[in-house]
Amino acid sequence: MDQNVVYESFDKMEAFMKDVFIKVGIPAADAAVCAEVLIESDKRGIDSHGVGRFKPIYIDRIKEGIQFPVTNFEVVKDGLATAVVDGHDGMGQVVGKKAMQMAIDKAKKFGMGMVVARNSTHYGIAGYYATMATKAGMIGLTGTNARPSIAPTFGVENMLGTNPLTVGIPSDEDFPFVLDCATSVSQRGKIEHYDRIGKKMPQGWVIDNQGNSETDPAKALDGLTKGTYALAPLGGLGDDTAGYKGYGYATVVEILSAALQQGAFLKALNGLDLSGKKVPYHLGHFFIAIDINAFTELDAFKKTVGDILRELRASRKMPGHDRIYTAGEKEYLAWLDRKDRGVPLNESLKKTVKQLKEEYKLDSYTFNF
Known part of the structure; x- marks a missing residue:
């Protein structure tokens, strides 16, 4: 430290x-x-x-002037279990919280609810919205597209956003299962953090337009903005480490964040107009809430989830490692460490x-x- x-x-x-x-x-x-x-x-x-x-x-x-402080949250289309909303380039957190609450409210009535948003902005950690659902006794899913960062497998041009596919599931433990991660090996926020603390990045996070790795975070951030550098998809470069899987999941998030609500996608999210002037990012999000009680009794579900997680953590450890974690556990431990500091x-x-x-x-x- x-x-x-x-x-x-x-x-x-x-x-x-x-x-x-x-x-x-x-x-x-x-x-x-x-x-x-x-x-x-x-x-x-x-x-x-x-x-x-x-x-x-x-x-x-x-x-x-590329993000508006007052959020005009417009419901464009409202179905029984679905809705399309427009954030009009206001605050992404406001759009996200209202949209996920809509999905939760719909799930209470119909078992499932899905809300998609267009013309939004960066909404912070996706896990916040998935956890809204777990607190309501539901499974929560959310994703968002973002400014171009990830190169498709065998490509070097940043095309897809870091596009998290995030899932929150309640359990009988002190914390829910929350898988909140980008579909790239790393993401801009972590590179920004490395830049702030003056730390080199590992090989394989960022590549230039010749496919060579870059480890200087300042150069990487500049190149990502200019479009001369790109992030590797989850799994890494090429087929050997299955980078096509991260590329595929990033594409799924891109489609769900743009096609259902007819929002912007790929290079249209780079925050620049044709003259190079900065403009709003027009991001898209999706939010899904699943009411567990529509399928089974909530406490029984939570115990099964907890049993699965506990068995995973109790399984045989790799030499040199004495602990296995499940998603959401490290974040809970971070809270215990930081809550008084x-x-x-x-x-x-x-x-x-x-x-x-x-x-x-x-x-x-x-x-x-």
């Missing part, structure tokens, strides 16, 4: 982000939602999508927080740096 890292309480950082969001024009109730989603990422130890993305992905984009802030994040505090005259906040 960086010796210069300090910890600030989750409540303080959440309140600070909410107040900055309000300063840039987000209504108070929506600002609370946006801050809640971001701080949840830090609580789970997902440092790539929390406070670290607060300024560059949200505040800066609002100031640039708070959000870790390195030098880069401390500088950002200071800058925002001064810029928006939030003098009532005092930090440990």
Whole structure:
């Protein structure tokens, strides 16, 4: 751990982000939602999508006029168990929370609910929305497309977003099963985190237009933006390590995030118009909620899920390893480790927080740096 890292309480950082969001024009109730989603990422130890993305992905984009602080959440089409909504380039967290709640409400009536969204923006960690469903005693699925990052198998051009396919399933344990990961080997948020802490990336995460690996995160981020670099799909490059599987799943998410709601896709999500001017990203999401009680008794289901997870963790270990994890477990352990300490802030994040505090005259906040 960086010796210069300090910890600030989750409540303080959440309140600070909410107040900055309000300063840039987000209504108070929506600002609370946006801050809640971001701080949840830090609580789970997902440092790539929390406070670290607060300024560059949200505040800066609002100031640039490519994301709108007031979210016009429009229901375009409302069926019994389905709906299509339009976020009109407002806050993705607001769109995401409202859309998943719609899916949950529909599932309560009809057993399943699905809502798709178009013209949205980055909605934070997908696991937040899947966990909304698990808290309601349901299975939750969500995915989103994103600006072009992943090269298709045997290609070098960034075409697909990192496109997470995320599933949350309730269990009888202290935490639900939540599989929340990109369909690329890594994703931009993690590369941004490596750049902030000055750490080289592993070989095979990012390739140039000749298929050569790049390990410098700053160069990778610049090349991804310019379209000269690309992320490898989950599984890696080529067929030998089954990279075509990650490429295939990324394509599934792209289709579900664009075709059902007739939204933008692939290169249309690069945030630039034909003249090279920055424009909104027009992202698409999908949200599915499945009411377990429509199939079986909830407690029995949760016990079966727990039994499966416990048997997996109890299975024989590889030499040199004394523990097997199941999805959602590491995030729960991160919460136990951080709940009394708070959000870790390195030098880069401390500088950002200071800058925002001064810029928006939030003098009532005092930090440990």
